[in-house]
Amino acid sequence: MSEVILEGRGLTRRYTTDRGQTLTACREVDICLQYGRTLGIVGESGCGKSTLLRMMTQLEPPNEGRLIFRGQDITALKGEALRKNRCHIQMVFQDPTSAFFGRMKAGEAITEPLGNFQKLSAKQIREKQAELLRLVRLPEDFAHRYPHSMSGGQRQRLGIARALAVDPAVLVCDEATSALDVSVQEKIITLLVEIQRQRQLSMIFVCHDLALVQSLSHQVMVMYLGGAVESLPGNEVWDKASHPYSKALLSSIFAIDMDFDKPLPTLKGEVPSPVNLPQGCAFHTRCPQCRERCRNERPAMREIGPNHRVACHLFGQ
Ligand code: ADP
Ligand code: MG
DSSP: OOOEEEEEEEEEEEEEOTTSOEEEEEEEEEEEEETTOEEEEEOOTTSSHHHHHHHHTTSSOOSEEEEEETTEEOTTOOHHHHHHHHTTEEEEOSOHIIIIITTOOHHHHHHGGGGGTOOOOHHHHHHHHHHHHHHTTOOGGGGGSOGGGSOHHHHHHHHHHHHHTTOOSEEEEESTTTTSOHHHHHHHHHHHHHHHHHHTOEEEEEESOHHHHHHHOSEEEEEETTEEEEEEEGGGHHHHOOSHHHHHHHHHHTOTTOOTTSOOTTSOSOOOOTTSOOSSOTTTTTOTTOOHHHHHOOOOOEEEETTEEEOOTTSOO
16 A cells, blocks of 8 residues: 655645736645655646645745645644755755855755754765765765766756755655756666665656656656646556647657647647636637537546546546
8 A cells, every 4th residue: 555645735826927917826736645656747838837846845835725744734834843844855956056056066065955954073974975976876076076067967966966965755856857968867867766766765756748757657647727637657648648638748749849848739729828717627728629518617636547537527427
């Protein structure tokens, strides 16, 4: 029996735009991460993936909804309790260079987060630096080098080392390999999968590339315009993905020049604005199978198979 480590229920996040309008970046998202498993999240640019992760990692509170970690509601944690809880859920970003490393040497940069949680001697810190560098397969003498003198792949290894410094239970990767060349991307993914197995980490891996997400995720969640539209086991994505949007994502994988920042070539029309969400199903304006009901009634997520849920009127009752 697998158990849940981190769960979001009805997570909603709204922003006020520069023009004073309300933008709904995430709307009533249910998300469930199993202990020791990888959950992949996929969807086009702007669909709310990073917003969802900021709520899951408590960088931002949800406007509505709850966050449950190891069976405890942590939504309202504040101050010292929130700070302490942070060490359990850590994040790897797309390009860690500017955000974290600044003028620090690599060794100092990867062990810096430890200072927030425990007091270590200089010797213990050196040992920790060596251990973390070994973990991400970098030479130990890299501790004395500056991250800006390293390659993108090496820097991303440092980003992973830094996130793992405090020994988190959950590792959240937001487009962690998207800026890298394909061959480098593959090596980083292999490393993440190895570490995930070795440490029984629970991982959330967010990416706009469904083929990549599918390859390393036990469960895959597809997002569209701030909402989850489908969730299914990673190894069933090719055969069993059912939501018309998931299918459009799948067929666009075969378009060789796919640019994920542009609208999908396999779908007509543009993604509607999150300032003005469509009535009914959020996807109905682009759905090739849209019916009357889809324009009026928002479909809820429904179970259509083991660990397989879809929000679409074409399925279930
Ligand atoms: P993704 O990571 O899937 O590309 P994001 O979560 O970054 O999507 O963004 C979802 C939507 O929320 C986008 O329309 C984006 O412009 C908007 N958004 C994100 N952060 C903010 C913010 N701080 N203020 C206003 N709008 C935001
Ligand atoms: Mg993002």
